Amino acid sequence: MRYGHSVETVRRAEAALMARVPEGALMQRAAAGLAGAGTDLLGRVYGARVAVLVGSGANGGDALYAAARLLRRGAAATAVLLNPERAYAEGLAAFRSAGGRVAAADGGARAVARADLVLDGVTGIGGKGGLRPEAADLALAARDGRGAVLAVDLPSGVDADTGEVHGPAVHADATVTFGTYKPALLVDPAAEFAGALRLVDIGLDGDLGAPELEALQHADAAALLPRPSGESDKYRRGVVGVAAGSERYPGAAVLAVSGALRGGAGAVRYAGPGGPAVLARHPETLVSAGSPRAAGRVQAWVVGPGLGDTSQARTAVDDALAADVPILVDADGLRLLTPEAVRRRTAATVLTPHAGEAAALLGWAREDVEGRRLHAVRELAARFGATVLLKGSTTLVADPDPGRPVRVNATGTAWLATAGSGDVLSGLTGSLLAAGLAARDAASLGAYLHGLSARLTPHPLTALDLADSLPAAWHNVSA
Template identity: 70%
Template sequence: MRTAYNVETVRAAERALMATLPEGTLMQRAAAGLAAACADLLGRRVYGARVALLVGSGDNGGDALYAGARLARRGAGVTAVLLTPDRAHPGGLRALRGAGGRAVTAGEGVGAVRRADLVVDGIVGIGGKGAPREPAQELVAAAEGALIVAVDLPSGVDADTGEAPGAAVRADATVTFGTYKPGLLVDPAREHAGALRLVDIGLGPWLPSEPDVEALQHADVADLLPRPSAESDKYRRGVVGIVAGSARYPGAAVLAVAGALSGGAGAVRYAGPATDAVIARFPETLVTAGPPAEAGRVQAWVIGPGLGDGSEARQALVDVLSSDVPVLVDADGLRLLDPQAVRARRAETLLTPHAGEAAALLGLSREEVEASRLSAVRALADRFGATALLKGSTTLVADGTRAIRVNPTGTPWLATAGSGDVLAGLTGSLLAAGMNARDAASVGAYLHGLAARALGSAPITSLGVAEELRRVWLDVSR
């Protein structure tokens, strides 16, 4: 599992660790990892390669200078462009010059940046706020065409929130130290970070056991997947109820059921007006055209996809929320939601909005939600006293008490009609199979993204994603 900690926590851990080490040890560890990553990117071309360091005034710039000295000793031609020459790290500057590197001012450095094979962004570190100012912006623009490696995180990216206001650096790779920072895992900042490399500098024992953000990986998902035992039958494995679709949108019901059938529960009950369409595509579904109360016993409900906003839809939501089992609310169900009704529930509630729906629930603009996704998903969980899955380029899961989960498997091709319906059915089925809301949401998003990736970098259909789920489940389980 990838874990990330906010800046305050990282700073405290660094101080605690530095108190046990000789002065400068931590920076040398970071510089060694940074230099190794730069060498890997350059491949066999370290000797004779042209490297430009964009050096700010903090420790971030010192890391870049010491790493540049290591590259210079391997035969690279290294030029440090000092944005504030009188505040450059003195020890790093001496090391660079001693290794044969040179240092120039920002005004003198544009040509060196333009000629560079690799540019190291050491402008600002994890404490920086806002986009780089001139002359840094001119130097970053001059780096177009070169490989760009960011030191700890790209300059202009907010380490805690993932916000990237203004002209943040777009790196090909980011070398981060000690632990991941939340912003590196969350869009829009994630797009600026490129490939991530974590350098262990010894912070582990000094970090809290509970991170601020975490991202599941294959092994984590495999451990969480429900598996039937020899004594299992379809009812013991769990039954998920689907309340979705309408005369206008019968396909939403079909897609939600498709996701649910691939989600680990033993049976799917469907309650709604699209019974004919559902049975025609999935004859194993247990159906009723009546209200949810007439569908029979379930271990979890999914309500909302294609439901509409009429009186029957409103009553169905009231019925489902009054049940004593976990409930997933998606799409149209979110527009009908009363926060007090959710807070009053004893069983878990999982909300699965996209950015536009989240904006409506929070009274924000869509742009505000997309620019600050971590704070938005926290606000959703807090307002409703529920678990929230915020869909988007980075899918986030929050329950208000533990680390926010970040899903690493998404693909832009999932931005297609009906994909959210499949995700709702899949995740609801995991709920019915016994997972808690946080795990069901995290695993559902992970598998959903993997299924889309498995279909390749080409247009996909939501039904195609549902049909791919069985294969990715097997792959994760191995």
């Protein structure tokens, strides 16, 4: 599992560790990791030009010490001091002793433009709001320059705890972070500014508390995969019900069933008007034309994709909500929900909105959801008392228990932005629910397999291509 910790947690852990190690040891560990990453980006250090953007915090000190290491290997380096009186004194002395040059902010743009490597040490994890004008100008010069931009701990100008970006920020090609990931490095929009991530161990592990975020990795996903045993039959493996599609949108039924058939459950029951289209594609599906209430026993329901806004759609949602089994609600079904109806349920509920649907549920503007993704998913989970999978450039899964970390999916790709891919995800996740996974695990694993499937599918892909690649994704995880 990959973890992200809050600023408060990181500072507390750093303080505990600094009390046990020699003064300056943590900064030297960080500087060594940063210099190593800079070396990898440069390829050849000797003769390279390095520009160091130095703010008033410890990140500036890390950058200065790292640059001093590169200077001793033959690089030429210029430190651009945004606040000369408050620059980290010991780091600046080490930098000068190694042969580094110093420039003020108003004269630093030329050094940045000529650099082969720019070290961003402007602000630290406590920075709030966008960059000040002089720092913003240097960040723009770095973005437009010829060199690679390497951020120290996180790109300056982003909010470490929330992933929000308020104003100008550094666009890094790579970020070296220390001890643990910060939430901003894993959640858009800030994650888009971070580039490739490298975690440097500085010895915090024993002092870190509960994380704010966590992200499944292959081993975690493999441990969650439902597998049949020798005693299994199609019913013991779980039956997932799908109430999706309409006369206008029969394809949604096909796509949701396609995902459900490849999600680990033993059988799929379909209820709705899309039966002929479903059977034409998937003859193994158990089809009925009525409402979910009359479809037969299931272990979980998926309701919503392509339902429309008819009386039949409302009946399907109401029937599924009334069933005492886990339910996943997506797309049109979300518009027919109220928080009270979800909170009355005793079985688990999973909601899977994209940003626009989340905005409608919250009464926010869409851009507010996209800019405050962590806050939005937590607020939805709290308001509805449900597990929420918020789709988008960063897919997040929040549990209704606020004490549990939000899960971030690391396998997503922009190729998933295609019609019907969300229907496949709904069916897949519903099948995992029916196979016995807890709501948070089913949503997390569904997003993981969904993203991995997209990465394994030749591009450009369609939603049916995505569904067809799910067995390959499953095998990739379990191999």
